[in-house]
Amino acid sequence: MQFPFVRTVLASAVAVVSSLAQAQQVAALPSVTITGNYDNAIGTSDVASEGVVTSKLLASRPTLRPAEVLEFVPGVIVSQHSGDGKANQYYLRGFNLDHGTDFATTVDGMPVNMPTHAHGQGYSDLNWLIPELVDRISYRKGPYYASEGDFASAGAAHIQLFNGLPRGLASLTAGENGYARALLVNTTPLTTGKLLYAIEAAHNDGPWDNPENFRRANGVLRYSFGEGDTRSTLTGMAYTAKWRATDQVPQRAVDSGAIGRFAAVDASDHGDTSRFSLSYDLLHALDDGEFKLNAYAIQSSLDLFSNFTYFLDDPVHGDQFEQSESRQVYGLNTSRSWQTTLAGHDSTHTVGLQLRHDRLSPVGLYAAENGQRLSTTQESRVKQTSVGLYASNETRWQPWLRSVAGIRTDQYHVDVNSSIAGNSGRQTALINSPKLTLIFGPWDKTEYFFSYGYGFHSNDARGVTATISPKQGTPIEPSPALVRTKGAELGLRTEIVPGLQSSLSLWQLTLGSELVFSGDAGDTEASGASKRYGIEFNNHYVANSWLLLDADLAFSQSRFKEEQGDAPNAGRYIPGSVRTVASLGATVTGWGPWFGQFQLRYFGPRPLIEDNSQRSRGTTLAYARVGYKVSPDVKLSLDVFNLFDRKASDIDYYYTSRLQGEAAQGVGDLHSHPAEPRTVRVTMNVSF
Template sequence: MSDRYADGAARAVEPLLYSLSTLLIALSPAAAQETAAAATASVQVLGHYDNGVGTSDAASQGVVTAALIANRPALRPGELLEFVPGVIVTQHSGDGKANQYFLRGFNLDHGTDFATHVDGMPVNMRTHAHGQGYTDLNFLIPELVDRVSYKKGTYYADEGDFSSAGAARMSIANKVKEGTATLAMGGNDYLRGLVANSMPLAGGNLLYALELAHNDGPWSTPESFRKQAGVLRYSAGARDSQYSVTAMAYKGAWHASTQIPLRAVDSAAMRPYDAVDPSDGGDTARYSLSFDTVRRNADGQFRATAYAVRSDLTLFGNYTYYLDDPVNGDQARQTERRRMLGFDVAQTWFGKLAGMDMSNRVGLQARHDDIAPLALYATSRQRVVRTISESRVKEGSAGLWFDNTLQWNDWLRTVAGARYDSYRFDVASDIAENSGKVDAHIASPKLAVVLGPWNKTEFFVNAGAGFHSNDARGTTVHLTPKEREPAEPVTPLVRTRGSEVGVRTELAPGLQSSIALWRLRSASELVFSGDAGDTAPSRGSQRSGVELNNHYIANSWLLFDLDLAYSRARYTETDAAGGHIPGAVGKVASFGATVHDLGPWSGAFQLRYFGPRPLIEDDSRRSASSAIAYLRTSYKLSRRWQLSLDIFNLFNRRINDIDYYYASRLPGEPAGGVEDMHFHPAEPRSYRLTLKAGF
């Protein structure tokens, strides 16, 4: 570790530890009242988190349970990922579109380098019409999410494509405690209805749920987001020997609220909630059928998941206005229809080696995407002006992985593994020169060393290699779709290498803390641009940082969370443009207080800080920082009736969800456009009142 990195980490850790110590001093009287309360605290921590000493292979790995998810408000389903410490979830163009994600110095765009799964099904869409790794979580019904298991880094053999920064696996509950009917209302014509229940059936359990929602938002052109989602799930068997079959369906449509130029607002030509092109918008659908089974015996465990997904997207967006086409404007239509099939099987064997406990796991993951049409059109007010590109893509992959866990003694455990991934890209383009087939392969070793526990404290050392795939169209490109200029094919699979050292402790009664210092190198920051239909050249990168996460039980009904993260992101190759990576988040903080079962009362307060980011390589243009707070207050009217009030942007802060810096052109401006800040404002303070009835 270089002195420069160590000094930077020390400077970052010092204020974090000061903040933590201040919080603990303030809360310590409640924690120290009696030993019995401390014992209760330990149980309650595990009720919201399954991150105890001895449960993970890295300090940055953990599990969030439904008990915590149920108590916190969320403006959008995608914000479920903010339960992963250090993750920021925002939006830049309509609630029906996939969110923007940030973690560990990455602007992850719509999901690249963060892998997300729901019930074993990959959510990241590779070779997507809008963006590589596109992760749209709007199909989720948050009340049905049972657990969120998260990992960060390249150290896990069972995680493959898109997982270099991290991965989250969400599982749907097999049943609900009781049937519920929920009706929520709020400002801007927000309306949501949900019915969910489960019942015994044929020796198993049948779960069903239906959600309908509408929201206009604060935008001058009402967003008119409409959501229809349903889940039907049958499960049977015991916890360690069971199976489930799940059908999910989702449809969404909306008018977009795309980012706008700052100069138009400063000149009073526009208001923050206006749109340059009010015809932007989209519609999407997702249908899936999945099967999952686990079988446990004395010698091992077998697990298998198989899935079939059908998804559709039509998206209209105009981000440069009249820069390329001063007559019709720059709106583009991105369209895709996808059929995805896949499976994930793994076998674990438990045994001993020279008297030491040992387990071996081997797994095979396969996926095939058939995408047709996959198209980009120039449009004006959603009317097609010309075709930029049309393709049919078939992309198949298989990943074989293995890991070995060996308990050398009471204080030393190792996990050594590796995976091998093979990809096949098959592109049929309307531009003959851009058609072709490409094969690619990559091997990724992994290692974790766990020391302890000593005094309820354990230490971790992790290292490994990972990768992310590039858009299939970029692997066969020879002419740019718009200008028809020569282009070089991109590297199909981009190598990443990461390492981490960390500590987790439960030494203080009721407090669970972890700290991790990490580093990640990527061979290339190049990503396919769905807006342009081609790839922009980029350089290799290095990111490093420190994370401090804390969960503290003050007493049996009060939980505090404090998560702090600092990261540094730079290109590794020198260029006159500069060494900063645009959009790379540096500082993130989250503070939460959760109250549960305080008589008829429960609720939560959540404050999130999103630090400033460089917007161009020389760091001469930066976004502002932002802080936003949510509040939920719930009251049980009776055993079956509950009333909740959610307040979003509690302090009504005038902040931005996201900022960009690039050239655009408004009517009357020079042909070359104007370099300017473009922003999407956060929604002002809003209220949602929810009435829930049990049956």
């Protein structure tokens, strides 16, 4: 098979490296220390909904789960419908993002989203993240950035880790329901650099009637070296976890008293996962710009047993299924930027190359009973390669006008070898995505933004080549490899009120289709084109030296362009799409020896089926932290999750299931995973 685009990309890569070799070096880069909670000042962003959260704020707010660091991104909600070792559920801009589709996440340049995943396309498991190591989170929303590719249509979050900590940290946490966590972090100076190491172990049973017995072991080694115009880091990570899962349960079983809210219908659901990675980062300053290089290798695995419909499909053995995969990922990101003039105006050009190869050996769906595999539904060996080439230009045309224009080209190639012969095959797809942003101002400490751009998301490789439904054995249509998305946004950012940073965004996003590969069924769930639009209003106010107030509000409307679903419940509502999200916070630092934080977050009712006849309730949860600095080296903190002990849901679904003794056709019902009740944890941090 010919790959003319790949040849073009490789030629461009040679040109980039050649330009690096020919450029002259400059003096040492100055070190910068960020002491604020946000790095969102006027002139730092290309879009109003873009921003940076620093470690100062990250350290002040309690998190129930590691992935909740993403809730620092305004408008993002993180929840869960199963065990602590499984990827979380994410919501943003009218999306139920499932486990990560359409929201791209990276950690030190390594992608978190996993395409063609056993459980769901774009699966983003962040349970291996150690929050104390996060230096900053840079977030973006919308398809307006040339450097953002797959999964980034709704937004992207780039998590950057510390190269080192000024002091070592030993942390011990104990809480209700068997929760315990120990963390040791330290930085050791070496002759040629410094070495950061971190070791974490945790256990949790949770409030579930069937104790979760979640066990996590985690480790990080990070070697940073070089100074002046060339700096590098080499990072190794290792993570493993096991758990028993309590998935969503049918409301009728809870109402009848057959089970409690925290019970499991199938107590044999469980999972185990692992992740190992090695990554390298290089930043090289040149006389006219900079060169960046990031390379990574990841090996991960997942084995997950679930049962959502109980006895609907198989009244004898039950409907439990196993999803399993073993994956290797190799990737390279590189870019070259340089400053010049364009028609006499200051201008910055950037070209970049992104390569990624996923190898799954195998990825499979199996029938199971009582936590044991019974038979193979479909097992595949998949090779998936993506190549992205992008270019962008930023030019300041006037003191009050600058533009950011870009284009990227992506090629995807998939090779699927399935246990079902009709589902094997190869496919190559190419897509181009132009972008444009105009920034006006600042006037009176206020900037105005207009953004327009095209993006895309990929579909599961198995759905791209499939012609036969794995469970039913009936013919199906293959799904497109790449789906077009298109967005537009008007916004402003202002600091006109002293101490207050505010941003306002009016946005719209359309998707060519919302085709999603269902790992639970082994085939593609077809749905049509969609349109979303909304408004976001974000505020960060430094009331005084020890008090920060936050208020983030988001409203969105989500509809299919044509009616979807089966009669008589066909409609245009998108199941799971969130209309209203609000987050209010108050952070206290340095009030004598005291510190603390209060966070209230709300995500509103959602349609659960296409005609909107079944809806979830809204969920309001509050977190709180009270801390005391015993000495310069010792801090104690008390964290309370679900402060007001609300009986709320982390997630709701509406579908048909069958309990033992019910009619063969099953019962359509609300299925919910409850939010954890009020939970208290105590932490002691010792610096050394």
